[in-house]
Amino acid sequence: MPDPSGATSTLTSAPPPPPAGDKAPTTRVPRRKRPFGRRLVSGVSSLWLLVAIAILWQVVATLSPTLYFPPLSKIFVQFGQDWFTGDPSSLFLSQHFFDAALPSLRRLAQGWGLALVVGIPVGILLGRSAVAAAMYFPFIRFWLAEPKSAIIPVAVQIFGIADSMNVFLIFVGTVGLIIVNTADGVAGVDRMTLQTARSLRISPFTLYRRVLVPAAMPGILTGVRVSIGVALILMVISELYATTAGVGYEILLNQQSFKFLQMWSAFLLIGVISVLLNVVLELIEKRVLRWQRREGLSGQ
Amino acid sequence: MTAASTTTRPRQQVPPGSSRAVTAAQLSRTQRILLGILGTGSLIALWQLGASTGVIPPSALPGPAVVAAALPGVLTSGEFLGALGDTLLTWLIALALGSAAGILIGLVTSAIPFLRRPSMVVVNVARAVPATALLPIAILMFGLATEMKVAIAFWAILWPIIINTSYGVLGTEPLRLDAARSMRWPWWRRQVYVTLPSALPSILTGVRVATGTALVVVIAAELLGARSGVGTFLRLYQQALRPDIVYAAVIVVGLLGALLYTVLVRLERRAVGWRASA
Numbered sequence: 001m002p003d004p005s006g007a008t009s010t011l012t013s014a015p016p017p018p019p020a021g022d023k024a025p026t027t028r029v030p031r032r033k034r035p036f037g038r039r040l041v042s043g044v045s046s047l048w049l050l051v052a053i054a055i056l057w058q059v060v061a062t063l064s065p066t067l068y069f070p071p072l073s074k075i076f077v078q079f080g081q082d083w084f085t086g087d088p089s090s091l092f093l094s095q096h097f098f099d100a101a102l103p104s105l106r107r108l109a110q111g112w113g114l115a116l117v118v119g120i121p122v123g124i125l126l127g128r129s130a131v132a133a134a135m136y137f138p139f140i141r142f143w144l145a146e147p148k149s150a151i152i153p154v155a156v157q158i159f160g161i162a163d164s165m166n167v168f169l170i171f172v173g174t175v176g177l178i179i180v181n182t183a184d185g186v187a188g189v190d191r192m193t194l195q196t197a198r199s200l201r202i203s204p205f206t207l208y209r210r211v212l213v214p215a216a217m218p219g220i221l222t223g224v225r226v227s228i229g230v231a232l233i234l235m236v237i238s239e240l241y242a243t244t245a246g247v248g249y250e251i252l253l254n255q256q257s258f259k260f261l262q263m264w265s266a267f268l269l270i271g272v273i274s275v276l277l278n279v280v281l282e283l284i285e286k287r288v289l290r291w292q293r294r295e296g297l298s299g300q
Numbered sequence: 301m302t303a304a305s306t307t308t309r310p311r312q313q314v315p316p317g318s319s320r321a322v323t324a325a326q327l328s329r330t331q332r333i334l335l336g337i338l339g340t341g342s343l344i345a346l347w348q349l350g351a352s353t354g355v356i357p358p359s360a361l362p363g364p365a366v367v368a369a370a371l372p373g374v375l376t377s378g379e380f381l382g383a384l385g386d387t388l389l390t391w392l393i394a395l396a397l398g399s400a401a402g403i404l405i406g407l408v409t410s411a412i413p414f415l416r417r418p419s420m421v422v423v424n425v426a427r428a429v430p431a432t433a434l435l436p437i438a439i440l441m442f443g444l445a446t447e448m449k450v451a452i453a454f455w456a457i458l459w460p461i462i463i464n465t466s467y468g469v470l471g472t473e474p475l476r477l478d479a480a481r482s483m484r485w486p487w488w489r490r491q492v493y494v495t496l497p498s499a500l501p502s503i504l505t506g507v508r509v510a511t512g513t514a515l516v517v518v519i520a521a522e523l524l525g526a527r528s529g530v531g532t533f534l535r536l537y538q539q540a541l542r543p544d545i546v547y548a549a550v551i552v553v554g555l556l557g558a559l560l561y562t563v564l565v566r567l568e569r570r571a572v573g574w575r576a577s578a
Contacts (some may be wrong), residue, residue: 042417049418050425068440116407134332135339136391140358145512149432150530150550153538157546158360218312237520242433255436263436271428278428 070261079265101269104235104246107163111170112231119175119227120220123182124208127216133183140176150175150236152241166238166246173234174227183224185219186212214291219283228281232274248275312470363546367551368545380549383533390446390529391511391518394453396575398514399507404459406465407499411491420466423459431456432520440524449521449529456517457510468499501572508564515557 054072061071083101085094126133157163189212197211206278213220239248247270254263302512327335344364350356351363358366361403374380438455442448472495480490522531530553537545 046417046421049415050422051424068437130327131335132337132339134327135342137339138336139340139343141561142554142558143562146511146550146554147516147519147557148514149523150521150534150553152520153534153546154361154543155552157543158540229430233432233516236430236433238522240432251433251436254439267429267433267437270430270433271425274428274430275424286436 023218055178062184067258068260070264074261075264075268078261079268082262082265083269097269100245100250100266101247101273103243103275104239104248108231108235110256111167111234112174112228114167114171115178115227115231117174118171119178120182122175123153123215123220123223124186124212126179127183127186130214133187140179143172143176144180148230149237152238155238156242161242161244166235166243169238170231170234174231177227178220178223181223182216182220185216185222188219189215192201217288219236221281221288225278225281225285228277229274230279231252232270238271322554331418359541359543362547366544367547368549369550370548373549374545374552380533380552381529383528383530384552386446387515387518387529387531388389389520390449390512391453393446394450394514394518395507395511397450398454398457398510399461401454401502402461402506403465404502405458406462407469407491407496409462410466411471411495416466416470423462427459431517435521435524438521444525446525446526446528449518449526450523452521453517454515457514460513461503461510464497464502464509465499468502469495471502472498504571508561508568511560511564512557515560519553 020300058072061069069159083094083097090147093294126136148169155165155169155172159168193215194207199209202210235246236248236251239246240252243249247266250266251263254266304482347356347361347364351358351361353367405419409415434455435452438448438452442451476494476498477490480494485493519531519534522529523535524531526532530549534546534549537549
């Protein structure tokens with residue numbers, strides 16, 4: 001995926017570590033987007049390896065059929081049949097999609113949403129108070145180091161095989177990441193900025209709303225972005241371990257009944273969901289952090 | 301430093317727990333240790349309160365005293381230690397293989413211009429499906445033995461390590477490369493003596509993040525099928541309705557994870573200590 005913001009010629013998709021701030025004074029000239037044709041060409045040309053691998057898979061799977069790796073073309077056909085045969089009124093999504101994928105997405109939204117609602121305020125608190133941070137960071141660090149998959153038996157112990165088990169697991173698995181990144185962002189706010197705000201005698205509420213939270217936004221969004229990956233992983237594992245509906249359950253069911261095409265189509269669905277979520281988050285991040293790019297601060 | 305570096309590279313993997321900025325400077329070391337004990341103690345007290353008032357049912361989460369009583373038994377049981385050893389060995393093998401392959405692929409693909417972006421496209425597609433979702437296929441291909449666990453953990457950590465390696469390589473100071481080129485260093489020599497050292501910090505960050513991921517995935521594989529390991533142990537005792545043993549084991553695993561993480565941070569700091577300013 002070409003990144004329109006990185007205009008430097010060779011590194012379009014991956015902005016290198018030296019922050020853009022270094023060059024800011026000289027490159028203040030408004031960046032022009034490259035012409036559409038050239039962007040199209042470079043976008044297509046960066047896909048050749050992916051296409052080559054796909055063709056290789058197709059050829060090998062057709063020439064020497066194995067049960068586990070069906071040809072890619074059949075997987076795509078199955079994918080369309082499984083998930084996109086519905087009416088236009090339901091965005092072409094099939095009933096099967098609503099039965100299988102919606103429970104997963106609902107649990108993801110509940111668990112991860114709860115983690116955001118709890119984690120961001122707690123993170124702000126810990127970022128503001130060095131004492132609170134010193135008190136609770138040892139435990140949070142232990143919690144981050146805990147392999148989250150080890151908690152699944154515990155979650156089943158507490159909640160039994162129910163939706164709340166998956167929601168709980170996603171919540172406890174992501175809340176630590178959000179807390180730590182938010183706290184980092186808040187603690188990293190430039191001291192001069194805070195002193196300026198104080199000397200202006202702005203109220204605490206305005207301080208948080210106008211100064212602290214915006215300045216800490218890069219850190220907060222980092223937590224949001226990192227945690228969605230973890231949330232997806234936990235969503236799938238918890239469903240593989242114990243549930244009665246969901247994409248992970250779908251995978252398990254198809255594996256156990258040797259329907260490998262359907263299994264691959266479920267893999268593909270998870271991949272598509274994860275890509276979509278990441279794209280949405282990236283767009284939000286770009287929108288929210290626009291001010292930062294414009295001023296060339298780059299979080300310095 | 302941590303906060304700034306995580307924000308300037310929006311897509312890079314961020315190591316969890318990089319919270320130095322928070323506690324730096326304001327408090328002395330002893331103060332921090334005392335506060336840490338106080339804070340952790342308050343959480344345990346809360347847990348005890350919940351357990352003894354019956355808010356938390358003992359079948360779901362036994363009180364801290366009960367779990368603490370189960371700890372020595374777990375720590376001395378050959379069954380648990382064997383399982384732990386098995387898990388750690390698997391983890392180590394997967395980490396070594398995954399790092400070696402990931403660093404090599406990352407170096408090669410980002411050193412060759414026409415492979416750079418195409419390979420990143422492939423990496424991003426490949427890592428979109430969480431490794432744990434692929435467990436069923438790994439079980440079909442490799443059975444329930446150690447190979448399966450290694451394979452799935454390898455798959456899980458390969459992509460983040462490739463990504464971090466290429467970030468490191470692409471971040472190489474162009475002036476240094478020009479200097480090397482003007483001394484007519486051959487290509488391989490520029491790679492080994494210029495690119496690799498400048499990419500090292502980023503590579504090590506990738507490996508550190510991967511250690512956590514690998515442990516999660518190995519234990520998940522054990523929970524969901526493998527024949528031996530901590531995950532199997534946990535599943536067994538959960539089904540035998542011994543929550544105290546499950547919790548004790550979970551705590552031990554977490555402490556071990558924290559210990560491994562600390563060791564890695566130390567090693568990393570030693571390895572890239574020359575990078576003084578950042």
